[in-house]
Amino acid sequence: MxxxxxxWILAVKFADVVISEVxxxxxxxxxxxxxxxLRLPIALRFIDLDKFKIVKSINKRVYDIAFIAxxxxxxxxxxxxxxxxxxxxxxxxxxxxxxxxxxLLNLANKVLKNLxxxxxxxIPHRExxxxxxxxxxxxxxxxxxxxPTILLEALACGVIPVAxxxxxxxxxxKTARSGILLDxxxxxxxxxxxKYLSTLEPxxxxxxxxxxxxxxxxxxxxxxxIGRYRMLEERFL
Amino acid sequence: MKKRDNxxxxxxxxxxxxxxQSNYALLANLVTILSHVYxxxxxxxxxxxxxxxxVIEDLRLANKNHIFIYDLxxxxxxxxEYVPFITKLFIYIKIQVNIITASIKLxxxxxxxxxxxxxxxxxxxxLLLRLMxxxxxxx
Numbered sequence: 001m002x003x004x005x006x007x008w009i010l011a012v013k014f015a016d017v018v019i020s021e022v023x024x025x026x027x028x029x030x031x032x033x034x035x036x037x038l039r040l041p042i043a044l045r046f047i048d049l050d051k052f053k054i055v056k057s058i059n060k061r062v063y064d065i066a067f068i069a070x071x072x073x074x075x076x077x078x079x080x081x082x083x084x085x086x087x088x089x090x091x092x093x094x095x096x097x098x099x100x101x102x103x104l105l106n107l108a109n110k111v112l113k114n115l116x117x118x119x120x121x122x123i124p125h126r127e128x129x130x131x132x133x134x135x136x137x138x139x140x141x142x143x144x145x146x147x148p149t150i151l152l153e154a155l156a157c158g159v160i161p162v163a164x165x166x167x168x169x170x171x172x173x174k175t176a177r178s179g180i181l182l183d184x185x186x187x188x189x190x191x192x193x194x195k196y197l198s199t200l201e202p203x204x205x206x207x208x209x210x211x212x213x214x215x216x217x218x219x220x221x222x223x224x225x226i227g228r229y230r231m232l233e234e235r236f237l
Numbered sequence: 238m239k240k241r242d243n244x245x246x247x248x249x250x251x252x253x254x255x256x257x258q259s260n261y262a263l264l265a266n267l268v269t270i271l272s273h274v275y276x277x278x279x280x281x282x283x284x285x286x287x288x289x290x291x292v293i294e295d296l297r298l299a300n301k302n303h304i305f306i307y308d309l310x311x312x313x314x315x316x317x318e319y320v321p322f323i324t325k326l327f328i329y330i331k332i333q334v335n336i337i338t339a340s341i342k343l344x345x346x347x348x349x350x351x352x353x354x355x356x357x358x359x360x361x362x363x364l365l366l367r368l369m370x371x372x373x374x375x376x
Contacts, residue, residue, distance in 0.1 A: 007357030014367045015352075015375040043376060045266045048298065125262075126294065149263075222298050225270045233274055237349055237372045 005031055012036050017236055019043040021147040023171035038236065042228035044147065044168070047220040052156035055133045058209035059202040062134040064094035065194060066159075068150050069140060071102035071119065076141030076164065076185045078104070081111050083139075083190025088115060092198060097135060099123045132157035136205065137197055141185035145169060156216035158209035162193045176215035178208045245348045247277040251340070251362060253355025254283030254313040254332060260354060261288040265295035267353060267376075272300040279347065281339045283309035283332065307343065309335040329358075336362050344369045351376060 012018055013035040022028045023041040033039060065084065069075040077098075087094060096117040098108055108119045123131055128150075132138075138154045140163040147168035151161055155172070161179035163169045173181045180193040197205070218224065248271055252264055264280065271278045285306050289296075296304075311332045314320045320328075340350075340362045349372035352359050356375055367373055 004357045007360045011352065011356050011360055011363050011375055014363050015373045017373075018375045019351075020376075045263065046270060149259075222270065222273070226273045229270055229274045232374075237374075 009034060017232065019232065021045070022168040024168075027165070027167055027170060040232060040236070042232055044219065044225065044228070045149070045152070046222045046225040047152050047156045047216060049156055049216060049221055052129050052132070052153045052216075054158040054209070054213055055129070058136055058158060058160070058205050061136050062095060063097040063136065064198075065137050065139060066097040066099070066135040067139050068097070068099040068123070068131075069142070069148070071098075071100045071104040071108050073104065074143045075100075075102075076139075076143060076190075077108060079141045079185050079187050079190050080139050081108070082187035083141075083194060084115060085111075086187065086191040087194055087198070090195075092195075094194070094198070097131075099131070128153060129157060132159055135159050137162055137179075137194065139190060139194070140164065140169070141182055141190050142166060143185055147172070152216070152220055155212040156220060158213045160197065160205065160208045160212065162190070162197070172215075175219070176212055178212040178215065246275055247279065247347045248275045248349045248351060249279040249281055249307075249340075249343055249347045250351045250353055251336065251359055252280070252282040252353040253336075253358050254309060254311050255288075255354060256313050256315055258288055258291045261285060261292045262295045264353060265292040265299075267351075268304055269296055269299035271351075272303040276303055277305060277346075278303055279305045279307055279343060281307040281309065281336065281343070283311040283313065283335075287312075307339050309339065311335060332358075333361065337365065340365055344371065348372060349374060 008031045018036040018039045020028060020039060020041050021043045025033055067080045071077050084096060096115060098112055098117060098119040101121045112118055132154050138159045138161050140148060140151060142164050145167040154161060155176060161173060164182045164185040170181055173179050182189040182193060255261055268278055268280055286308055311328060350366050351374040352363060353376045363373055
């Protein structure tokens with residue numbers, strides 16, 4: 001066991017309350033659960049829903065599929081590229097957006113060029129609502145995550161997520177009843193999820209997009225976050 | 238409804254100085270929420286002030302009159318920057334000393350302390366505030 005882990009365990013042991021963004025203990029870091037007197041999954045952050053909102057209908061968006069994350073192996077870029085390549089092999093030609101930078105930038109440049117796409121190295125945060133309103137499906141095949149901000153912002157903009165079963169993601173997608181949860185962040189699972197979504201009627205995509213937004217309004221507003229922390233303050237402190 | 242004195246309506250958020258602006262955006266998000274729950278939120282961290290121009294939009298919805306920043310006056314080098322081991326050690330010790338000093342200076346003003354990013358590195362402060370009978374929240 002590393003010194004860092006021991007320090008974590010002790011910190012948790014001495015805390016009155018451990019708060020987490022991850023709702024389901026099954027996907028929580030075990031260190032955070034061990035010895036915790038009280039664990040409350042109340043720490044989900046809020047999204048500025050006035051800025052992150054649906055401006056464009058899902059079926060009128062420019063990009064069919066997007067990957068926005070650090071271009072690192074743990075974020076699942078190779079699996080994403082592999083899954084998209086399989087779609088191309090079948091003759092499908094989705095419009096792709098890749099946003100981010102990292103150690104796999106060169107690989108992304110090389111492979112995506114053949115697919116008619118090019119990574120955007122840096123997307124300023126103020127541009128993100130516009131960018132997300134041009135995306136139908138956001139793919140996040142990460143190997144390890146907490147609760148990715150990009151996923152929360154995407155839900156608020158009515159994007160349909162395809163993401164791994166790690167960290168706080170399963171609860172988000174199950175509660176939102178939108179998108180597809182990947183059992184494993186693998187090439188095949190990415191391909192199958194994208195293939196399935198590509199067969200859906202526009203009406204069903206619209207329905208999923210609307211559910212993403214409804215979830216955001218219910219769980220990601222500033223008021224809902226304030227309510228959760230008030231509950232912590234009033235009941236447990 | 239609980240009756241509160243000033244200290245009972247104050248929370249301190251302790252965060253190790255952060256290496257990137259995106260980390261400060263997360264801190265700004267938490268500060269924004271808590272600024273609507275407590276009448277005083279003290280963010281104890283390093284270099285938050287110089288990160289403010291980048292996170293000012295993230296603080297747009299905050300109750301700004303309720304926010305106070307305790308600057309640890311230490312900046313963490315960015316992940317990409319090469320820093321000799323001895324410099325890293327010096328920075329680390331300085332952060333530890335400054336954060337412990339902050340907790341001693343602030344302990345009278347706060348009832349609860351929320352530990353945010355870099356929790357394992359803040360174990361001495363957690364223990365100290367625990368001994369001072371403060372409510373400890375670990376994120």
